[in-house]
Amino acid sequence: MSTAKLLALLSHNFWLAWSYKLNFFTRYLAAVVAVLLYYFLDQLLQLSGQTAFDEGTYFTFVLIGGAFLRYLELGSHAFSANLRDEMLMGTIEPLLVTATPITLSVLGPSSWMLIQGTLIVIGQLLLGVLVGADFSQANWGSALVVLLISLTSFVSYGIISAAFTIVFKRSDPMNWFINSIAYVFSGVFFPIELFPPWLRIISYLLPFTYALRALRGALMGGASLAELALDIAVLLGFAVVLLPLSFWALRFAIRRMKETGELAHY
Amino acid sequence: MPGELFGLFGPNGAGKSTLVRLLTTLLAPTSGTATVGGYDILRDELQVRTTCGLVTSDERSFYGRLSATRNLSFYAAMQNVARHQIPQRVASVLDLFGLTAKAEAPAQSLSTGQKQRLNMARALVHDPPILFLDEPTKSMDVQTSDFVKALIKEELVGHQGKTVVFISHELYEMDNFCDRVVILADGRVQVVGTPAELGDRLPRRAMYRIVVQGDVAAITDRWHQTDGVEAITLVSEGTATTAYDLALADEATWLSVMEAVGACGGRVETYRRVDDQSLRRIVAHFSNGLQASEVDEDFPVPEDQP
Numbered sequence: 001m002s003t004a005k006l007l008a009l010l011s012h013n014f015w016l017a018w019s020y021k022l023n024f025f026t027r028y029l030a031a032v033v034a035v036l037l038y039y040f041l042d043q044l045l046q047l048s049g050q051t052a053f054d055e056g057t058y059f060t061f062v063l064i065g066g067a068f069l070r071y072l073e074l075g076s077h078a079f080s081a082n083l084r085d086e087m088l089m090g091t092i093e094p095l096l097v098t099a100t101p102i103t104l105s106v107l108g109p110s111s112w113m114l115i116q117g118t119l120i121v122i123g124q125l126l127l128g129v130l131v132g133a134d135f136s137q138a139n140w141g142s143a144l145v146v147l148l149i150s151l152t153s154f155v156s157y158g159i160i161s162a163a164f165t166i167v168f169k170r171s172d173p174m175n176w177f178i179n180s181i182a183y184v185f186s187g188v189f190f191p192i193e194l195f196p197p198w199l200r201i202i203s204y205l206l207p208f209t210y211a212l213r214a215l216r217g218a219l220m221g222g223a224s225l226a227e228l229a230l231d232i233a234v235l236l237g238f239a240v241v242l243l244p245l246s247f248w249a250l251r252f253a254i255r256r257m258k259e260t261g262e263l264a265h266y
Numbered sequence: 267m268p269g270e271l272f273g274l275f276g277p278n279g280a281g282k283s284t285l286v287r288l289l290t291t292l293l294a295p296t297s298g299t300a301t302v303g304g305y306d307i308l309r310d311e312l313q314v315r316t317t318c319g320l321v322t323s324d325e326r327s328f329y330g331r332l333s334a335t336r337n338l339s340f341y342a343a344m345q346n347v348a349r350h351q352i353p354q355r356v357a358s359v360l361d362l363f364g365l366t367a368k369a370e371a372p373a374q375s376l377s378t379g380q381k382q383r384l385n386m387a388r389a390l391v392h393d394p395p396i397l398f399l400d401e402p403t404k405s406m407d408v409q410t411s412d413f414v415k416a417l418i419k420e421e422l423v424g425h426q427g428k429t430v431v432f433i434s435h436e437l438y439e440m441d442n443f444c445d446r447v448v449i450l451a452d453g454r455v456q457v458v459g460t461p462a463e464l465g466d467r468l469p470r471r472a473m474y475r476i477v478v479q480g481d482v483a484a485i486t487d488r489w490h491q492t493d494g495v496e497a498i499t500l501v502s503e504g505t506a507t508t509a510y511d512l513a514l515a516d517e518a519t520w521l522s523v524m525e526a527v528g529a530c531g532g533r534v535e536t537y538r539r540v541d542d543q544s545l546r547r548i549v550a551h552f553s554n555g556l557q558a559s560e561v562d563e564d565f566p567v568p569e570d571q572p
Contacts, residue, residue, distance in 0.1 A: 004343065004349060005343060005344060008340060008343030008344065009344075012329075012332075012336070012340040012343075015332060015336060016329055016331065016332060019331035019332060020331070089326070089327075089328075089329065089330070090324055090326040090327040091327055091328065091329060093292060093322070093324075093327065094320075094327050094341065094388065095341075095344065096291075096292060097290050097291070097292060097315055097318075097319075097320045098315060098341060098344035098345045099312050099313075099315045099316040099344070099345050099346050099392075100312075100315075100344045100345075101312070105344075255294070258291075258292070258293055258294040259293070259294055259296070261284070261287060261292070261293050
């Protein structure tokens with residue numbers, strides 16, 4: 001029955017997103033514009049004589065970083081954004097009195113956003129290939145494994161973010177964390193080696209740094225899983241800690257919400 | 267009890283909605299527990315939610331840009347209705363509430379009353395045996411409200427045998443409608459019973475309708491000074507006669523009332539005993555929230571008034 005409900009949530013949220021057509025299409029348009037930005041940043045670097053970059057071109061480097069960032073934003077933001085929408089529309093309570101586990105009621109409405117995010121990222125990479133990104137050395141199997149493990153971390157941040165939304169309504173420290181700290185220190189737009197060693201410590205404390213490094217290793221350098229073992233082990237470590245922590249946070253928030261009756265508040 | 271129309275009444279802030287939110291598992295009790303349809307609200311949350319449907323007076327609870335059908339289909343899926351049965355169930359509840367013509371209209375384009383009917387359709391889409399209706403007719407006009415109440419009493423309770431808990435802070439909604447009534451005040455149940463049973467538990471009070479002729483100001487002044495006259499309500503004023511309802515502490519006071527009229531040079535044209543077992547007085551007595559005089563200010567006038 002949970003699969004049927006997941007499909008119903010997916011279909012429902014697709015139709016809901018589709019009902020806002022301009023917003024629906026601008027998401028894809030934004031992805032196209034981002035690829036153009038990366039392309040011309042690469043052109044700028046080439047003008048200054050910088051052609052090779054981390055086993056490939058800067059365009060490929062930043063395309064992977066940008067796509068990764070988009071996925072990171074989606075994974076971490078989707079749950080809280082959708083939950084807040086449901087609170088504002090007044091639809092969360094009717095959902096919570098259905099015979100659906102509360103966790104699914106709270107997180108399920110984000111299912112379409114995550115699928116759409118995946119489609120956009122794939123589209124962004126394909127568009128990148130059309131305008132010169134080089135994935136000829138890519139080890140797609142390794143990339144997929146890294147992405148799946150990384151997704152666990154992203155989703156954990158998203159679940160923690162949803163827990164914050166339940167309790168504090170508007171405050172979303174996770175979103176701030178992703179948009180400011182992770183954005184700069186994970187090496188999305190430039191290698192973290194550019195940081196002085198003391199600042200690099202922050203990068204090493206973030207799971208995204210390892211995910212991005214492993215992803216670039218697989219897609220640009222064709223690295224195998226064995227070659228990426230260290231990064232994968234660190235990512236798994238983060239996942240093992242973050243996933244239970246996120247569900248604990250969500251359970252705590254739901255329990256508090258049921259004691260205070262504040263979920264419908266906004 | 268199964269197949270019963272149960273009224274939950276209380277003034278604003280009495281705890282009616284909180285109780286319903288507890289029973290539908292939206293809230294967790296700070297202590298103790300309860301069962302709904304035989305399921306424990308703490309241990310069997312999902313079964314409780316399958317067993318009941320909830321209607322609140324909040325019309326802002328639909329995906330406004332999606333059609334009525336899409337909204338209901340979604341909630342049906344979330345309520346475990348099998349996929350192949352969803353179109354039939356949705357069509358059936360839309361028809362029940364007279365919304366078939368609006369099936370494909372975006373929920374946000376429906377009127378307030380239509381949204382409230384859609385709200386009821388949503389609560390019934392999984393065909394639950396128990397319904398909690400929290401002020402379901404709040405935003406409806408009189409005709410729609412009467413239609414919905416008739417539907418609840420005759421179709422849902424009468425034919426389908428559903429148990430309905432009808433919550434309201436308006437007494438007129440419950441009188442001659444609910445099988446039993448619970449009166450809630452300050453978060454506590456004050457009394458439970460049929461309106462007739464509750465009426466029987468009231469202290470005896472005599473209620474007379476009297477039509478007098480003469481100096482009514484002097485007569486009513488005299489009545490106010492008479493021991494045992496608890497309330498005086500003006501019913502109607504004619505050119506020569508004036509009708510009052512008098513609430514008396516006991517039958518013996520009636521003699522003093524008659525004497526007072528004579529002492530003022532007036533004359534009693536007619537008088538008769540009238541019923542005073544209304545739900546309004548019952549509530550005033552059991553909730554202690556209203557004074558007897560406040561209750562009597564707009565005491566319902568029987569249709570056969572002089």
